[in-house]
Structure formats: structure tokens, C-alpha cells
Amino acid sequence: MLNTWDDYPEFKATTPFDILYFKQLIPKSFKILELGCGYGRILSLLENEGYFNLTGIDSSIVQLNRAKKILSKTELINCDIRLLDYPQNEYNVIIALGVLDCILFMEDIKNVIHNIRLSLKSDGYLFVNMYSKNSDTLSLEKYNLSEEIYGENGIILGNSGIMFHHYNDEDIFSLFSDFVILRSEHKKFWSFNQKKQVNGLSLVLRVKK
Numbered sequence: 286m287l288n289t290w291d292d293y294p295e296f297k298a299t300t301p302f303d304i305l306y307f308k309q310l311i312p313k314s315f316k317i318l319e320l321g322c323g324y325g326r327i328l329s330l331l332e333n334e335g336y337f338n339l340t341g342i343d344s345s346i347v348q349l350n351r352a353k354k355i356l357s358k359t360e361l362i363n364c365d366i367r368l369l370d371y372p373q374n375e376y377n378v379i380i381a382l383g384v385l386d387c388i389l390f391m392e393d394i395k396n397v398i399h400n401i402r403l404s405l406k407s408d409g410y411l412f413v414n415m416y417s418k419n420s421d422t423l424s425l426e427k428y429n430l431s432e433e434i435y436g437e438n439g440i441i442l443g444n445s446g447i448m449f450h451h452y453n454d455e456d457i458f459s460l461f462s463d464f465v466i467l468r469s470e471h472k473k474f475w476s477f478n479q480k481k482q483v484n485g486l487s488l489v490l491r492v493k494k
Contacts, residue, residue: 289447290323290345298326299475300383300414300485306468308334310489311410315377318342318404320366321384325352328359342366367393371400379405382414383474386449389440394450394460402463402492411464411490416474418451419484445477457486464490 290296311317313335322328322341329352331339339359343349349361362369367388379401388394401411418428418439428451431440439451458466467489474485 290343291347293445294347294351296324296348297479298323298383299477299479300416301472301474301487302327302330302382302412302414303487304330304334306489307331307412311336311378314338316340316375317378317380318376319380319382320401321381321387322352322361323348325356325359327380327382328352329355332356332358342369366397369400371404373403374406375404376409377406378410378412380412382412383416385413386416386451387447389435389437389448389450391437391456398460398463405492407492407494409492410467411461411488411492413461413486413488413490414474415457415486415488416449416451417457417471417484417486418453424451443477447477451484454486457488461488461490463493465493467491 316338317331317336319327319341322343325341328339328341337358341352341359341361342364344363344365346363349363352361366384385394385397388397405411418424427441428439432438440448441451442448470487472485472487473482476483
């Protein structure tokens with residue numbers, strides 16, 4: 286049975302965020318959007334550091350209700366990021382940590398990234414965490430099975446009952462061809478249930494001029 290994020294009212298985020306690097310790069314006055322903000326983990330950090338021009342988007346009303354309890358300076362919007370009406374040339378920074386993986390099909394993720402690019406200012410920044418493919422036998426079997434079922438390799442049904450898409454590094458970099466890569470780091474992210482670590486890629490990007 287498939288689940289949604291509404292089914293996990295105590296979910297804890299599983300990918301890292303380097304707040305020290307963010308503070309060095311991003312002025313407090315910048316307009317910031319977080320896609321898939323969940324229960325407000327990142328936005329709470331930003332509020333505490335003095336950032337005030339903040340917006341968070343999430344498809345889960347349960348997670349947004351959690352966020353409302355800890356945020357005081359952030360506008361929160363309940364919307365699927367695939368369906369969001371992205372304003373053009375609006376944000377200095379967009380954050381998307383562990384959310385693009387929840388978009389199952391390549392065409393959809395390309396469309397979202399295109400809209401992200403249009404919504405960023407000409408010198409805007411994009412912070413991304415994406416789960417990348419694992420090489421263990423079970424993961425490879427799941428990836429190959431998804432190609433038979435969905436026509437795309439890398440779609441998996443996690444133990445949580447939520448579906449994700451893991452990409453290889455080449456595919457991830459190609460998705461962001463309209464951006465300059467400022468920082469790229471392979472990291473170990475926690476799995477959904479935080480019982481094991483899996484492959485991930487953290488990117489800091491800037492709009493290509």
C-alpha cells in the first residue's frame with residue numbers, strides 16, 4: 286500500500302544542511318523559498334539565524350501543521366511542487382533537500398527544475414540534496430524492476446510505503462545544466478527509517494549567466 290507524508294506525523298529529515306556555509310554565502314535580506322519544507326527543520330534554522338524573507342512549500346498538511354508550531358516569520362503554502370505556479374525572477378535562493386527524489390518521472394523533474402530556474406533571479410542560488418543510486422544487489426534489483434514496470438530505471442518503493450526515484454550522478458548533473466556548480470559533495474544520507482546510510486549528492490548551484 287502506498288503512503289504519503291501525512292502518514293508520518295513524527296517524521297525526521299534524513300539529509301544534511303550546512304548552515305555555516307549557507308550563512309557565508311547568503312545575505313540575511315535575500316528572498317528564500319524552500320520546496321518540500323516539511324515540518325520546518327531548515328526554515329527554523331534560518332529564522333534563528335536572522336533570515337526573515339522566507340517561504341515554505343509542502344504537499345503535506347500534516348507536516349505544515351508541525352511547521353506552524355515552530356515558525357514565526359515564514360509564509361507556508363500547501364501545494365505539490367509539480368503544480369506550483371512559480372513566479373518568475375522572484376527568489377534569490379531556492380532550497381530543495383530530499384524533495385526532488387519524490388518526483389518519480391524524469392519529464393516531471395525536468396519541468397520542476399525548469400520552473401525553479403525561471404523563479405530564481407539572474408544571480409540566484411539553488412541548494413539541492415538528492416539521493417543517488419546505490420550499488421547493493423537489492424537496490425539494483427528494484428531499479429531494474431522499475432524499468433520494466435514504469436519505463437524508467439531507479440524508481441523504488443521504500444519500506445515506508447512512499448515511492449522515490451534514485452538517479453546516477455550523470456543524470457543528476459545533466460538535470461542542472463542551466464546552473465554553475467559551486468559545490469558538489471558525495472555524502473551518506475540516512476534512509477527513511479534512519480536505520481542505514483545510503484548514497485547522496487549535495488549540490489550548491491548558481492544560475493548560469
